[in-house]
Amino acid sequence: MSSVVNTTHAVQLHEVSKLYGSFAALRKVTAEFAVGKCYVILGQNGAGKSTLLRLIAGLIRPSFGICSILGSAEAGTMRHSIGYLSHASMLYDELTAMENLRYSARLYEDNSHSTTSLWQPEQVLAMVGLDARLDRPVGKFSQGMRQRAALARVLMAKPELLLLDEPFSNVDLASSAQMLRVLAELRAARKTILLTTHQPELARPIADFICTMHEGQIVSLEPAQSPEGRSA
Amino acid sequence: MSSVVNTTHAVQLHEVSKLYGSFAALRKVTAEFAVGKCYVILGQNGAGKSTLLRLIAGLIRPSFGICSILGSAEAGTMRHSIGYLSHASMLYDELTAMENLRYSARLYEDNSHSTTSLWQPEQVLAMVGLDARLDRPVGKFSQGMRQRAALARVLMAKPELLLLDEPFSNVDLASSAQMLRVLAELRAARKTILLTTHQPELARPIADFICTMHEGQIVSLEPAQSPEGRSA
Amino acid sequence: MTYVRIVWAHLAKDLRLEWRSKDAINGMLFFSLLVVVLFSFAFDPTMAVSRQISGGILWVALLFASVTALNQTWTRELRHQVLDAQRMAPSPASALFLSKVLANFLFVSMIQIVLGPLFIVFYNLRAIGQGWLMLLVLPLGTLALVVNGTFFAALSLRTRNREMLLPLILFPVSVPALLAMVQSTTAILTGESDPGLWIRMLGGYDVIFLTLCLLLFETILGAE
């Protein structure tokens, strides 16, 4: 299906289906996502984008088929190198952004698997354009600020594989641009990025491939119109 | 501040401030929103857009200042004619979209205040582009489907004043267009619409006025570039 | 009429939600059984005095059981901020309250219907006084618990530690009712004194507090 040159693959899906009762949220999806590329996943509401990302993140298991992440088909082995941003913020409402990040850092640091150190909370907050001195708990953030704090948590662990579910929703234009610059840097550092959005024009500048989903299937996976310089 | 011709006003704010602790989410906002117009409210994350809408909806009360809705300054008297769509869906996860709407309808119908009948649940689901036969509970909807169901609930009571907080977020392009057509019809029926968004290009076709907020203040309230035909 | 229809709409919704997770009822039944068993572990029912303390045990068990149930009444209104929708709806707030009281009354009654016989079996009880009076004491007592419980659950709804707060407010206010329940039950079981006064007191308590709650609920719900 995909015409990716055979580098090592960040994600390989083989006939993966996900059923909820008799409803198929994913239907025999076969695809490969190459290391170091940025994939923008488009599709209607209910097409199965979030389900796909949650599946790759290991939060749900496929009903049928095999899904192997960073070369490992066993769930949970690659946790330290996957970052997942969901619709929900995954942050504690009562803690400030800094406290949330510090706590999260503890769970990822000192891990025998990963040798790379983490970002400092201050750095990563600056990356998403949040003021690190803000002492308001996250529960009192506006919707867009919360979304940015959530992204900061994901970025902090310097994951190899980034799964971003609508990172720009509720985020204002200036901050979206800022976030895009960060993502572009990550892509340059050969991180793999899978990103869903309903604003393709926003994500286009960093897209290597555009992946379109429809009713639980990947109907096309094509190089983006303007692949910036680097060979696909 | 505004240069609206003096029709009756749907919303009048006079030096309205909202404080959280010592932080001012709204700072002496004075503005008038005319009946039958569509206002698109723009602004950065944390500018105070959601706070403004919640205040007009009567869910929070101003710390200072007066806010009068549809001619009444007393809170709660105009409930039957206000529709408010928030970031949250305001739906029961365990019920289907139809059941949610039927329940909600009961709370609005047979009301001595409102003589207009409500929309039928089927009609209003069709309006937002959801399949009325879907027997999945709302909790299992995708993010965008949930957002559309939430909008359906708001529309059903045929409110005079519509407060929509980022109605297009997480909604795919086709459905956004569909929703815009509905909003355009409502505007034609002289309903007042206040709508926040981070995708101004989407909302522009139906905007009569563009209202820009910054750090808790309305910094500009201007006729939209392309006011469609009708005099402002 | 409109009012009744609205109460029914609320109630039907709650019952449907409950029905959808059908096992809630099963859970309740099993829970009450567990409570009886646990209590008879903690308080030896073979003791001679068990008849004297069983009135207290019955009501304390019911109280704990209902607090567990009451805590959940409003929780479903909080998710996805449905409560905001309720606050904005033009229908009278007291209808919402009444429907919740009815729903809770149904549930706690259901617990009792199971708990009662179990109690009799495990504690080997036989009423020496007029046993049929229990048919008056039980619903009246339940209503007293439920009216205040539902109200205070709503009151403590948007405070931070919702579930903790409920018993804190509920218990002191319920003390007279609890006293009346315990005393009348003991009077009936031992036949030593006349439960009439206590039952009348329970009835009065119910009327007063139901009225009060209906009147004040709008204020509670509207509070920012």
Next chain:
Amino acid sequence: MTYVRIVWAHLAKDLRLEWRSKDAINGMLFFSLLVVVLFSFAFDPTMAVSRQISGGILWVALLFASVTALNQTWTRELRHQVLDAQRMAPSPASALFLSKVLANFLFVSMIQIVLGPLFIVFYNLRAIGQGWLMLLVLPLGTLALVVNGTFFAALSLRTRNREMLLPLILFPVSVPALLAMVQSTTAILTGESDPGLWIRMLGGYDVIFLTLCLLLFETILGAE
């Protein structure tokens, strides 16, 4: 070492959250106070048997207080799907469990420190047996409650009727622990029998179930 640091990170987070909304602990304290007062309404403490039933009362009160508290332990992990983040983190799952057990142990102990003296005052208790043994029974009993409670709260986390389910699975499994607590407490208070056997049993129960929970927690957390 890393493991200890991770446990500490979890624990510090929980304590900070609790500290920020201090009233949880205040609430629990007040709750237990009320329970004591209430129980002395329901069961006349001047009765001769009060010494015999007070062990039961103490532990039943603690059981219900902890169920209310335990239900909330994991609730904060559910909001905004933080739990998904926990499931995806590379740190060992058992560390999360251990920290929750520690936090809950602290909270319930705090209740006891207040409840104990109150109890003594209201019920006019004086241990006839070896009073200092209570310093062994209380922590061991609390640990038994808290270990299983935390585990089953996690187990019922993503089920429907979460709050309902916890007591349903916790109570039956905890019966031996509850029995041991009540019996050893009564033995100490009345001085009629030797609590040694019961205390050893409590200790054994704690060790067995803590091990079991630590081993199986990963499975629970990972279940889809």
Next chain:
Amino acid sequence: MKKTLLIGLPISLALLAMGFYQAMYVAPTEATMGNIQRIFYYHFPSAIMALLFPYVNFAASLVFLATRRSNPLRAQAADALALASAEMTLIFCSIGLATGMLWARPVWGIWWTWDERLTSFLMLWLIYVSYLLLRRFTAGGQTQTLAAVLSVFAAIDVPIVYMSIRWWRTQHPSPVIGGGPNSGLDPSMWPAVWWNLAGWFVWGVMLVILRYKLERKRQWTEQESALQALEASLETAR
């Protein structure tokens, strides 16, 4: 399924009929209790069966936990067996409780007493009710795992319950027979016991196999219909 019924039903019915005959007509009437004692022939076998099937449940749950990743098919089978044996435990446990209580009422004059055997039996019943409730309360893929974990807890808890109950309230005189099981049983009563025991055993095993097959079938049709739905939706997509 048919085969199980064809073989199991006649055998168990025959055994039970023989047991009934032995219990009601052959066995002598007990001296003190009279005819009511004949409940014993139903009470005892079901109580024994209720003590047997929990082990099946525990073993099956362990198999499930061990193989759920490596060998999902076997794990599914183990789970079906766990469910079947849990339900069977509950049925026999309930029968044991009910017959026991029916017996206790005329003989002891009370429905219930907190005797060690009765109490631990009740605990067993409670634990298995909570096991089945857990299975109903959970949805989707987690049911089996969570239930298996609870089953492990139950298996470890039951002996502890038994021990603690034995130590409990030993002070209080209880109106129960002192001796162990079968202590004073007249030899002429044995045939009735054995026939009924055998009958109920075959009956129980048959029911477990039936329930197991039913559950397997449910798993199978669920999988099958899911696959079919998947294929069908793939068809329409083309």
